Amino acid sequence: MKGFRPRPGFVVQAYRFALDPNAGQEAALRSHCGAARAAYNWAVAWVTASWWQRRAEVSYGVPDAELTGWRPWSLPALRKEFNVVKRTDPRFADWWEDNSKEAYSTGLANASAAFDNYAKSKNGKRKGARMGAPRFKSKRKARLSCRFTTGTIRVDADGRHVTLPRLGTIRTHEPTHKLLARVRGGTARILSATVRHERGRWFVSFQTEVKRDIQRVARPGTVVGIDLGVKTLAVMADSTGEIRTVANPRHYDKALTQLRRASRAVSRRRGPDRRTGQKPSKRWEKANAQLTKIHHRVANLRADALHKLTTTVTRTYGTVVVEDLHVAGMLRNHRLARRIADAGFGEIRRRLSYKSRRNGCRVLAADRWYPSSKTCSGCGAVKAKLPLHLRTYTCDACGLVIDRDANAALNLAALAATAVTGTGVAGDQDTAQPVSKPRGADRKTRTTRTRRKAGPGRAGGATLPHQQQTETRDRTQAQAPTLW
Known part of the structure; x- marks a missing residue:
């Protein structure tokens, strides 16, 4: 609901269930x-x-x-x-x-x-891309969706049916016991319900006001830096020096053979043609349903993997530092666009944002121009160039040899301290951020060296950037992570 504010101690949460309507209910x-x-x-x-x-x-x-x-x-x-x-x-x-x-x-x-x-x-009062005037929705392309805010909206006592206004009781494809138990216990209240057709299946999403107590993280004093990538989905390095690697499952690549075979089957059938008014054949509808089923499964596997990763991070660490990636610009690389889209970088950041509020976890975003991969995690020296094919970082100043992604994760973890110390490399939520170009911007990194505070060691990640030389002071002022 627009403008709705939950009661103190409550949060707005959605419960989504797949539906199994009969022919009359689907109509x-x-x-x-x-x-x-x-x-x-x-x-x-x-x-x-x-x-x-x-x-x-x-x-x-x-x-x-x-x-x-x-x-x-x-x-x-x-x-x-x-x-x-x-x-x-x-x-x-x-x-x-x-x-x-x-x-x-x-x-x-x-x-x-x-x-x-x-x-x-x-009028310039809305952030983001410029929006045009509303246009008509096409009958063929519009997404099927409808929302109910009044009337009989409930989860039935058997845990396998839901009731909606004028639609009546509809069977769910999966049990609804989680929401039913909260409603019976008085810790949840249904605000609205939205039905939507996606990927060949009907879903109902209940917007609820749920009482949720903050569950403290397991390691509240630990800071973790997360470096996202294609070869390896995430490399996490915490302030104690522990480095953990999360492999990229690559669900789309694994299903690519099945998708190609199913796409060929669809192309060989008689499909719809808007120019001539030709209707699709039954075989085309069957083949297209099979193709949609494969896409649906890939999307579900990706969502499940990202949920598990983000939930684990927000339940474990007290502070999380991630990169502010320009995903839209990265997708312009036709050689890596498919794998970048399959990894879901933007979705990882979005889920970390709202899940962190459940555990009292603080999430920081490093500035987009912060050279996390080019900076040495040991001495703070910055390379002018570091090609993508070089997967090992070798420092010319101190001789440190470390994995490229692990080095970036250690630098991100070290940025968390500057949000408190105010050294100019990191900042709080209200820190003014410079306006940068939305597309195609480029900021070259100049060779410099960063002084470090005294810390327990080089690889531990506890040595934090303190102050850079004058030649890069204008650049470091824009490297403040943003608190979500």
Whole structure:
């Protein structure tokens, strides 16, 4: 819910279950999702009609005071107007009673949010990429989704069914005992339910307010630096000198043979053709379902592996330091794009962000331009260049020979102390960050040497960067990890 704040001691958490609807229930689910899409398209057309009318009047020389007024796009205004026209508009008059009111409210709420995002983006009040004006949703391409906020929304007592407004009781593909036990115990309250069709299967996601006590991490005083990569998914080095390697499972590469075979089978069948109106054959639908099943399994395996990795990290260490990777730019490398996408770098950072709040774990993001791989973890010397094919770091100053990823992880772990000491290499959440180019930016690393504080040893990771020379002072001011 937009603007909803949970009670003290509670958090908002989603419980997602796969559904096994029968033929009638699946038709009703598709009808509700189609109603949401139709309401969205109506709202877009109703609001933008005043825009085009004003543009035409301006071209005719109509004074500004006499122009047609702007139509509001707030959710209450859209609901009020839709309730007036739904009984008379030929697009809704014959079938709007077949679906729950929540289906139409879903489309209107999405349209209102889309117009808000467009207006804020145009006025410079919204971060991220520039957003265009809302457009109509295609019947063939739109994602089937519908949200319920009122009515009968519950998890049935048998643990294998859920009940939704107008849809009735639907069997779940998996047991719902985890959510059912919390609801019965009074530690969870269902706020809303969203049904969605993904990868050939229907899912229901319950947004709940859950009472969750903070579970302290196993090693609260330990700092860990995580260096992500393609050959090895993650190399973790903590402040005690322990280095742990997590292999890259490469689920997509392992399923590539099956995907190619299934894709050839789909291409040899008679598929749909929008130009001629040709409908797909039964064999094409069967082959396409098999291809979707393989993609679904790969996505589930990837999500499971990333959940296990991030959960283990946030339950073990008190402070986690990761890199601020420019994943969108990395995907432009056509030689590594497939493996980078399969690794899920962005998803790892997102999950570390919200899971850290459950355990009181602090997560820091190093500056994007911090040369973690080029800096020696022993003496602090920085190489000007370090090609990607060199997997072993050899320091020219002190002679340290160490794995490239392990060296980067040790440097990331050492950055955590600067968030407290304020030496300029790291900073707190409110530290001002310089504005950098969103695409194609490049910042070269100049050879320098970093002074170190006294510590127990070179490989232990406890020696922390303190102060750099004047020639790189302008660069180090931007190397403050951001607290999520």
